[in-house]
Amino acid sequence: MEIVQLGKTDLKVSRLGVGLVEIGLQLTENDKDQAYDLLNTALDGGINFFDTAECYGMSEDIIGESLSHRRDEFVLATKAGHPSYGTDGMRWSVNTIKQSIDRSLKRLKTDYVDLLQIHAYDIFGQPPDDIVQVFLDAKRDGKTRYIGYSQENEEAMWAIKSGLFDTIQTAFNIMDQRGLVDILDEASKSGMGVIAKRPIGNGMWGRTFKKSDHYEDSVAKSLRVRAEKMQSIGPIKTEPDNHILAALGFVLHHPQVHTAIVGSRNPKHVKSNIDMVNNQLPISSEYVEELHKRYEIVGRNWRSID
Numbered sequence: 001m002e003i004v005q006l007g008k009t010d011l012k013v014s015r016l017g018v019g020l021v022e023i024g025l026q027l028t029e030n031d032k033d034q035a036y037d038l039l040n041t042a043l044d045g046g047i048n049f050f051d052t053a054e055c056y057g058m059s060e061d062i063i064g065e066s067l068s069h070r071r072d073e074f075v076l077a078t079k080a081g082h083p084s085y086g087t088d089g090m091r092w093s094v095n096t097i098k099q100s101i102d103r104s105l106k107r108l109k110t111d112y113v114d115l116l117q118i119h120a121y122d123i124f125g126q127p128p129d130d131i132v133q134v135f136l137d138a139k140r141d142g143k144t145r146y147i148g149y150s151q152e153n154e155e156a157m158w159a160i161k162s163g164l165f166d167t168i169q170t171a172f173n174i175m176d177q178r179g180l181v182d183i184l185d186e187a188s189k190s191g192m193g194v195i196a197k198r199p200i201g202n203g204m205w206g207r208t209f210k211k212s213d214h215y216e217d218s219v220a221k222s223l224r225v226r227a228e229k230m231q232s233i234g235p236i237k238t239e240p241d242n243h244i245l246a247a248l249g250f251v252l253h254h255p256q257v258h259t260a261i262v263g264s265r266n267p268k269h270v271k272s273n274i275d276m277v278n279n280q281l282p283i284s285s286e287y288v289e290e291l292h293k294r295y296e297i298v299g300r301n302w303r304s305i306d
Contacts, residue, residue, distance in 0.1 A: 001014045001015070001016065001045070001046030001047065001048075001274065001277065002014070002015045002277075003015075003048070003086050003214065004165075004258050004259075005165060005229075005258075006075075006167065006193035006258050006259070007166060007187075007190070007191050007192045007193030007194070008073060008143070008147050008166070008191035008193075009167070009257065010049075011075050011115070011146070011168050011193070012075075012137035013048060013049040013075050013146070013193075013258055013259045014044055014046055014047045014048045014049055015048060015252055015258070015259055015260065015261065015276045015277065016046075016047055016049075016172070016248070016252075016259070016260060016274065017049030017050065017051055017195070017259040017260065017262070017264060018039075018042045018047055018049070018050055018051070018261060018263070018264070018270065019051050019197065019261040019262060019263035019282070020050060020051060020052040020055075020056060020058045020059045020263070021052075021053070021059065021064075021263055022038075022164065022263045022264060023038060023055035023058075023059055023062055023265050024052065024057030024058050024060070024062070024266040025056060025057040025059075026265050027058075029058070029263075030089075030246075032062065032065075032208065032288045033143065034067070034265070034267065035062045035066070035265070036062070036066040037267045038060070038264065038265065038266070038267045038270055039066050039067055039133075040067075041061065041072060041270050041271055042149075042270050042274070043067065043073060043074055045270070045271060046276065046278070047074075047090055047257045047270075048073065048074040048075055048163075048275060049066075049074070049075045049261065050063065050075070050077065050078070051077045051078075051169075051195070051197075051261045052077070052078050052079070052296075052303045053078055053080075053119055054078065054079065054080050054081075054082065054084040054100045054101075054104050054119075055079075055083070055084065055119070055147070058137060058160075059114075059247060060104055060107035060108050061107050062085040063076070063107075063108055064108045064109035064110070065109070067075055068108070068109035068110060071109075071110055073199040073235075075114045075115070076108065076110065076113045076114050076115070077114060077115035077116075077117060077148070077195075078108070078113050078115075078116060078117070079116070079117040079118070079119035079150055080097050080100045080101050080104065080105050080116065080117075080118070080135075081097060081100075081118055081119040081120065081123075081131075082096070082100075082119060082120060083096055083100070084100045084104070086200045092123070092127075092128075092131060094131065094134055096131055097131065097135075098134055098289065101116065101134075101138055101143055101144075102143075105143060107278065111142075111143075111259055112142055112143055112144060112145065113143070113144045113145075113291070114144070114145050114146065115144065115145070115146050115147070115148050115166070115167060116135060116138055116139070116143070116144035116146075116147050116148070117147070117149060117150045117167070118131070118132070118135060118147070118148070118150065118159075118165075118168060120148050120149060120150055120151040120155060121148055121150065121151060121161075121301055123155065124155060125158075126152075126158055126162075132164060135147045136164070138162040139164040139279065141190065144269040145201060146166035146167065146192070146193075146288040147164070147165055147166055147167075147168070148165050148166055148167030148168065148169060148195070149165045149166075149168055149169070150169040150170070151169075151170065152170050152171050152178070152179070152183075153178065153179075153183075154285070155169055155283070156179065156183045157182060157183060157186065158184050158194060160183065160187050160190055161186070163190070165192065166192065166193060167187045167192055167193035167194070167195060168187045168192050168193070168194055169181055169184065169195040169196075169197055169261075169278040170194075170195075170196070170201065170256075171196070171197050171198065172184065172197075172198075172251055172257065172260075173198055173199050173200065173201035173205075173223075173247060173248070173250070173251060174201060174205045174227070174230070174247055174250050174291055174295070175201045175204060175223045175227050175230065176198070176201065176204065176221075176222075176223065176226070176296075176302075177291075177292065178274050179255070179293045180214060182261045184254065184256040184257065185256060187256065188256040193258050193281050194257050194258050195249050195257075195259055195261060196257045196259070196260040196261070197261055197295055198253075199247060199251040199260035199261070200244055200262060201223045202219075202223055202224075202245040203228070203244070203248060204219050204223045204224050204227040204233075205231075205243050205246060205247050206227075206228075206243025206247075207227070207289025217246050217289075221256075226298060227297040228297075230294040230295065233294055233298070234296070236285040236290050238283075238286050238290075239287055240280075240283055242276070242280075244272075244273070244276065245280055245281075245283070246264070246277045246283065246287075247261065247284060248273065248276060248277060248281070248287055249276075249281050249283030249287075249288075250280060250283070250287075250291055251285065252277070253282060253285070253288045255258035256273060258262065282286075284291075
């Protein structure tokens, strides 16, 4: 597994990371063995970047239970901003976040995390100064080595330009290339670590869609529509046979991205992803360039395509 430096931090991360929302929210107490298997499969296979959050159900508990004895083998990232799983509290209050950070450390069975991120998916515009200060204080107090910001679009650009954060986590995939010429490049110029979330875009690329399996979630629907429109232009000669390989290869083709986090609850899928990244990349530059062109035609103005 290729290992790179995460921006200006001293953290060394695998290009393929794992997002742990699915093991926290889609598995139950009865599935813990499966979750343990997934985490150890990832770590044994060379993945060393694990991304979770305080509101991802039992995710932090599972990490603490299964990997705390291997703490020095991986880079641990979590997020805060909302009431923790199974607790009360007001989102985006100073007390909620302080309690959440301490609770995360307890659940993760560690004295510190490597990266603590503001989980700003529902913060639009600049967050309050007192909220940002809680994260800066956590860094000062040794509860985290670095702090990051997780958001898209204008909010991600604010975080980059603020100079307050060490990393940015933002969506980037074949169907959502909005960040390519601004967020990714600006973060790279600033020396920030870049974490790509949703790199396979809900698995939409390369699928044959049926009316019965159309998603109604707004994000997934947008990705589906863009995938359909981009694919309708015609086949691409250099396209990989495996659509997951195409999606991962596209994201990891961009050197601004240090690690791409893929969520899963299936250890076999994690193992397959590791194999692809280790043995089947890079994909064709011509293929990536064609996807850039199609996004410009369709992705930004897809309603103009009949």
